[in-house]
Amino acid sequence: MVSDAESAPVFAKPPVTLREVAAAAGVSVATASKALNGQGRMTAETRERIRETARLLGFRPNSLAQSLLRKRSFTVGLLTNDTYGRFSLPLMAGVSDALVDKGVSVFLCNVEDDQRLGQLHVEAMLDKRVDGIIATGKRIDRHLPVDLSNLRIPVVYAFTQPDPGAVGLVSDDAGGARLAVEHFLRLGRRRIAHVTGPAGFAVVHTRAEAWRGVLKENGLTTSEPLLGAWSEGWGHEAVEKLFGKAGRGGQPDAIFCGNDQIARGVIDALRERGIRVPDDVGVIGFDNWEIVAEATRPPLTSVDMNLASLGREAGLALLSLVDGQPAAPGIRKLPCRLVVRQSCGSPPG
Amino acid sequence: MVSDAESAPVFAKPPVTLREVAAAAGVSVATASKALNGQGRMTAETRERIRETARLLGFRPNSLAQSLLRKRSFTVGLLTNDTYGRFSLPLMAGVSDALVDKGVSVFLCNVEDDQRLGQLHVEAMLDKRVDGIIATGKRIDRHLPVDLSNLRIPVVYAFTQPDPGAVGLVSDDAGGARLAVEHFLRLGRRRIAHVTGPAGFAVVHTRAEAWRGVLKENGLTTSEPLLGAWSEGWGHEAVEKLFGKAGRGGQPDAIFCGNDQIARGVIDALRERGIRVPDDVGVIGFDNWEIVAEATRPPLTSVDMNLASLGREAGLALLSLVDGQPAAPGIRKLPCRLVVRQSCGSPPG
DNA sequence: CCAAATTGAGAAAACCTTTTCTCACGGGAG
DNA sequence: CTCCCGTGAGAAAAGGTTTTCTCAATTTGG
Secondary structure (H helix, E strand, O other): OOOHHHHHHHHOOOOOOHHHHHHHHOOOHHHHHHHHHOOOOOOHHHHHHHHHHHHHHOOOOOHHHHHHHHOOOOEEEEEEOOOOOOOHHHHHHHHHHHHHOOOOEEEEEEOOOOHHHHHHHHHHHHHOOOOEEEEEOOOOOOOOOOOOOOOOOOEEEEOOOOOOOOEEEEEOHHHHHHHHHHHHHHOOOOOEEEEEOOOOOHHHHHHHHHHHHHHHHOOOOOOOOEEOOOOHHHHHHHHHHHHOOOOOOOOOOEEEEOOHHHHHHHHHHHHHOOOOOOOOOEEEEEOOOHHHHOOOOOOOEEEEOOHHHHHHHHHHHHHHHHOOOOOOOEEEEEOOEEEOOOOOOOOOO | OOOHHHHHHHHOOOOOOHHHHHHHHOOOHHHHHHHHHOOOOOOHHHHHHHHHHHHHHOOOOOHHHHHHHHOOOOEEEEEEOOOOOOOHHHHHHHHHHHHHOOOOEEEEEEOOOOHHHHHHHHHHHHHOOOOEEEEEOOOOOOOOOOOOOOOOOOEEEEOOOOOOOOEEEEEOHHHHHHHHHHHHHHOOOOOEEEEEOOOOOHHHHHHHHHHHHHHHHOOOOOOOOEEOOOOHHHHHHHHHHHHOOOOOOOOOOEEEEOOHHHHHHHHHHHHHOOOOOOOOOEEEEEOOOHHHHOOOOOOOEEEEOOHHHHHHHHHHHHHHHHOOOOOOOEEEEEOOEEEOOOOOOOOOO
16 A cells, blocks of 8 residues: 555655765775776776665766766756747657667757747756757758857758858758659669659758759750749649640659658649559659658658758767867758658669 | 957856856855845945846856755656657647746656656656656546656656646546537438547547537437548548448538548548538547648548647646645646638538 | 785866856945 | 944865875885
8 A cells, every 4th residue: 555645755765876875985085086986096896886775775876966076967958939840859769769879868948939948048058068969950941040050069951951161961861862763774764753842941942953963964954943832732733743634645754742742742642643653653752751761652752861860960970079179160061861652663674 | 350269169168156256246146146036135336237247247146056045946757658649739839839938947857658768757857866856648538657656856747647646637528519519400401420539549439429519408419429540541431431331311410520641531521421511510629630621621620639838738737736735636627729721611590 | 024016996177058046246225 | 433244255174086106014125
C-alpha cells in the first residue's frame, strides 16, 4: 500500500552533492572531485573507494555548477521558424542525435516569423549561456527574423539563408535534380518535363537549371519548366497544360516534379486521363515525404534531401566551432539521394 | 572596412558580469544586485545610476549562477518519440509558446523508441537540473520507452500514456467523434458509416464508441465500424466494401473517417466510382492535417485535436507543478474542434 | 643516516549571483 | 548631550564544482 504522504512529496529530496560523497568517503571535496574525474594523484584504492561511494549514493555532478566554472554549458540552441513543417523535424532529430552522445542538450526555439519572439528566444538562450546556435528554417533562401551576426558564440545555419561569412549547410538541390533526371535518362526516357513551384523560391531555379543542364549535356531538346505552386492542384493543372492538346508527338515521357505534392497531383491527373504511370510517363518527386510518396499509386520515386544527415552535420560543425576549431565559412552543400519506388519505371532491358 | 582580425575572434569577449557593473557604478556587487532586482534599500538616485550603468554595459545576469542559487533552472525537458510525425510538432510549438514568456526554455529530446536513448536524455536533463519534464508521443495509448515515475521533479504527460497517478493531458477523442457525427446529423444525413484504423489503437475504439453512441441516442440503426489501417489504401478498400454490392438501399450517405488519410482515400475512391462528395455522400476526417485536408477534392472537413492548445496547457500545468501547486492527478481531456470545409455538405435548407 | 625528491591529499580560490548580516552615520527624542 | 533608531550600503556566505597551490609524509639516492 502506498500512502499519500509517501507518494506526494516524492520530488522533495535534493540531489546528492559532491560534498556528501566526500564526507561519506572520508575525504575532502577536492580529492573526491579529482577521483571522479581521473585527475590529480592518489592511491588507486582511494580513488576506487570514492568512486564506489559516489556510485552507491547515486551521485551525478551538477551541470550548472560545472558550466559556471568551465564556461561551457554543453547546451546549444536550435532556432526554427518551420513550426508545422516537415523539414525541421528530421533536421532537429539529426541535430539532437549528433549531440546527445557528447552530452550536449538542445534548446528548441520556435520563432515563427516573429521578430519579437526571435529576440526573446535568442536572449533567453544567451542568458542560459548556450555554447552555440543552430539556425534552421523552412526555406533555403530566407533569413530567420533574427540577427545572429554579432553574437559572441558560434552560429551554424542549416537549411536557411546564412549571414555572410557564416557557416551554412544546405542540401545540394542541383545535385538532387541531376540524380532524378539522370535516372530517367538511364531508363531510356528522353522527353523529360519539369513541373515545379513558384518563381519566388531559389530552389525552383536551382533545380530547373540542373534539369536543363543534364538535358543539354545529353544533347536533348530543352523546354521551359512549368512554374506554379507547391500543391497537388498545380500538379493537376500542369498535366492539363502538358497533355492538353491530344495527339501531339512532343508530349513528355517523364515528369520531374519540384516536390512530392506536385508529383502526387501529376500522377492522379495522369491516371484520370488514362495515361499509365510509369509505362507511358515516369514521375519523380522531390523531398521524399514518405507519407505522401508511399500513398501515391504507384508509390513515388523521389529525391531525398537527407535532412537528418544535414542536421547531424550541422550539430558536429557547431561543436567543432565551439571547440575553437576554425571552420571554413561559406555554404557547404550536402548530397541528396534518390529513393526509387515504382513511379519512374524500370530499365528497358 | 572590416579587418579580418576584427571579424574573426568576434566571439572572444566574455559577457559583462555584475562585478563589472558594480565597479563601473562605484558600488559593491551586493548593492548592484539589489538595485537591479528592486530589492534592498538605497537612494533612488543610486538605484537609477546602477541601472543605467548596467544598461550601458549591456549587462545580462548569468542564468547559470542564478539557477545554482535559486535551485530553479527555468528550463524544462520535452521528451518525444514522434520523430517524423506531425503530432508532436504543433504540440511542441504550443509548449514552447506557453513557456517562453515566462523565461522558461525547452530542451528537445527525441528518444525514438530506444530505451538507451531515453535513459541518456533523461539523465542529461536531470544533470542540467531541468525544473520538470513533459512527455509526449505519437500515441495516446503507449508509454514512452523511459521510466519517469520516480523522478524528483514533476512530470506532465501530453498525448501519451501517463504513469498511474501522474498528470496527463489528451485530446477528447470521443467528443471529437461526436462533433463529427452530430454535424452530419444536423445536415440531415442518417446512414453514417465509420471507417477507421487498426483495432490495436485505443482511439479507434474510443471514437467508434462515440460514433455508435450518437447514432443510438438519435434512434438510428448502428452497424459495425470498418477497422483497417491508417492509410489511403484502406480508405479505397473500405469504399469497395461499403459500396461493392451495387443497388443496395443501405448504402451510407455519410462516412466518418478515423483520420485524414483514410478520408482522402475514401473521397478518391468515391469519385472514381462516380459518387459525388458531398452531394451523395458526406465525408469527415480526423486530425485536420491541413496539407492533406486542403488537397482533397473537395477540401476535407475534419476534427482538429487542438494540439497546440494541448501543448500550451501541458506547459502551464507543468509550471504550476514546479511552483509547488498540487495538481489533480489523472487524465484531463481537452476538447476537439470541427473544421468545416466542403466535403460534408451544407444544411438541407 | 641525511638531504632531496616524490607522493597523497587537503585548503582555498574561482565561477557569478543572491541574500542575510553587519555596520557606520546622521537625525530625532529625551 | 546622550541614546536610540532608521537609513544606506557593504561584507560575507551560500550554491556545487574544478583547479591550483600548499604541505606533510614517505621514499629514494648518496
